[in-house]
Amino acid sequence: MAKRITLEEIEQNLSAAGIKGESKKLLTELWEKGESKELVKYLIEKRSLILDQIHIREKQINCLDYLVYSLDKNIFNP
Numbered sequence: 001m002a003k004r005i006t007l008e009e010i011e012q013n014l015s016a017a018g019i020k021g022e023s024k025k026l027l028t029e030l031w032e033k034g035e036s037k038e039l040v041k042y043l044i045e046k047r048s049l050i051l052d053q054i055h056i057r058e059k060q061i062n063c064l065d066y067l068v069y070s071l072d073k074n075i076f077n078p
Contacts, residue, residue: 010027014027017050
């Protein structure tokens with residue numbers, strides 16, 4: 001049987017995920033009211049937003065890597 005997550009664990013994980021203030025309060029209230037489906041829906045949406053940001057940053061890193069590679073190639077192999 002799976003262990004039931006506690007409110008304290010939810011609060012800790014929300015904080016670790018960077019969810020603070022009113023959002024954190026809203027989500028903990030959803031948990032306390034037993035509205036797990038709404039809580040999960042919000043968390044999935046938040047995860048998607050964070051992943052989108054990661055992909056944007058990854059593209060930026062790739063562009064910088066390409067620029068460094070190209071400049072390095074020109075500097076050392078003119």
